[in-house]
Amino acid sequence: MRFPTAPAPHLAPTASTHRIMQWVLLAMIPGTAAQLWQFGPGVLVNLALAVTTALTAEYAMLRLRTRHSRAGLSDWSATLTGALLAVSLPPITPWWVTVFGTLFAIVIGKQLYGGLGYNPFNPAMVGYAVLLISFPKAMTAWLPPADITGTYWGLSDAWNAIVHHTGPDGSSFDAVTMATPLDTLKTQLGLGRMMDEIQSGPLFGALAGKGWQWVNLGYLAGGLWLLRRGLIAWQIPTGFLAALGTWSLVFFLLEPQTYPTPLFHLLGGATMLGAFFIATDPVTASTTPKGRLIYGALIGSLVFVIRAWGGYPDGVAFGVLLLNLAAPTIDHYTRPRVYGHPG
Known part of the structure; x- marks a missing residue:
């Protein structure tokens, strides 16, 4: 039958x-x-x-x-x-x-x-x-x-x-x-002012830019809920935030009067929205476990580069779009080994 x-x-x-x-x-x-x-x-x-x-x-x-x-x-x-x-x-x-x-x-x-x-x-x-x-x-x-x-x-x-x-x-x-904290920071640094002078202004709070720090904490809370439900993979936001935090810490320790603290970067601009809601798009992001970590880390690195030396105050959109181009290549070179086949 x-x-x-x-x-x-x-x-x-x-x-x-x-x-x-x-x-x-x-x-x-x-x-x-x-x-x-x-x-x-x-x-x-x-x-x-x-x-x-x-x-x-x-x-x-x-x-x-x-x-x-x-x-x-x-x-x-x-x-x-x-x-x-x-x-x-x-x-x-x-x-x-x-x-x-x-x-x-x-x-x-x-x-x-x-x-x-x-x-x-x-x-x-x-x-x-x-x-x-x-x-x-x-x-x-x-x-x-x-x-x-x-x-x-x-x-x-x-x-x-x-x-x-x-x-x-x-x-x-x-x-x-008015300009955003990231935009104000870039403009004032271009005028030769030091970080202590800039961050003493009314636009800057204890953690990051006033107002913006609460927005980023809100998106962080929503992103952690997505992680808890298993709706997004942990590798992309982890790689994104770790790379952005690491680069900003390194340059802050080297030149604290020229570069803001890691918290300013992590809780400023579109950081948390980008890390949890935009970079994790399942259609355009990397799909392999190792590839996702690399993908997120490269976006975080590009965001720091654009914020520190680029022409735009924030770099989340451009970082994501540039790595969308690279996602297929990242997946190709990070494919996990198939069980029963040599690596």
């Missing part, structure tokens, strides 16, 4: 794609809440604009490609791409900048290559890099965090800034924005 046999794999997966995407979105809540606390409700406006644009672009591209649009939208990957891009942007980014970056991320960074699973680059970072190169002024116009001002923008203030490009009570847009 012949029995029907199902094709491999014979073990059912423990989680579907859409469930993993939903868990990652849930893990982003602590960091996003910290951003909302420190930078106001513009974060929510950015999220609404980016996610709506991402879903619309995903639907349109799937229809153009004659793909099943309902199945494509239900995997939550477009929602996650929009959310990651939104929280990477300044909270009062002009609406059309957010929309353009999200369209580029979905259409060019994802669907042009065939959709989820075929894109060689992280779509959110593709969109972010294009915006940073194309609109540098808008991408560096951050609000002072609540830790400094002690004030909190209302939703109407954020809406007017994003849609009409005006500050509260019609004030100049440039008058209410």
Whole structure:
């Protein structure tokens, strides 16, 4: 008697794609809440604009490609791409900048290559890099965090800034924005000032930049939850943070008046968001155990190089995109030995 046999794999997966995407979105809540606390409700406006644009672009591209649009939208990957891009942007980014970056991320960074699973680059970072190169002024116009001002923008203030490009009570847009701690540090060091002078300013806190340290701690909490649930591999964030921390410690010990402390790097900029939510993208990252560690370490090293000597204050997006290119090569040379075959 012949029995029907199902094709491999014979073990059912423990989680579907859409469930993993939903868990990652849930893990982003602590960091996003910290951003909302420190930078106001513009974060929510950015999220609404980016996610709506991402879903619309995903639907349109799937229809153009004659793909099943309902199945494509239900995997939550477009929602996650929009959310990651939104929280990477300044909270009062002009609406059309957010929309353009999200369209580029979905259409060019994802669907042009065939959709989820075929894109060689992280779509959110593709969109972010294009915006940073194309609109540098808008991408560096951050609000002072609540830790400094002690004030909190209302939703109407954020809406007017994003849609009409005006500050509260019609004030100049440039008058209410400021540089980030990383940007301020790079500028002041370029003017020949020492670290003690720079970090005595109001923008710097006990751990890192005021406001930014709480945002990074929020994303750290969410990232540790992802690790605990086994949704991301430990090697990439470990390699990322270890390399960034090691390089920053070495140069801080060599020249403490020129380079900030390791804590400033680890809790500044997009470090924790990059280490746990962006670099760990399963489609574009390295997949072998040893390769993941190398992949994460190289991204952390590039982030330090760009922050210390590059032209941009933060280097997470460029570090991730450059290592996306190298991921297949890293995997090729770090393939584990197959049982029963010589190494």
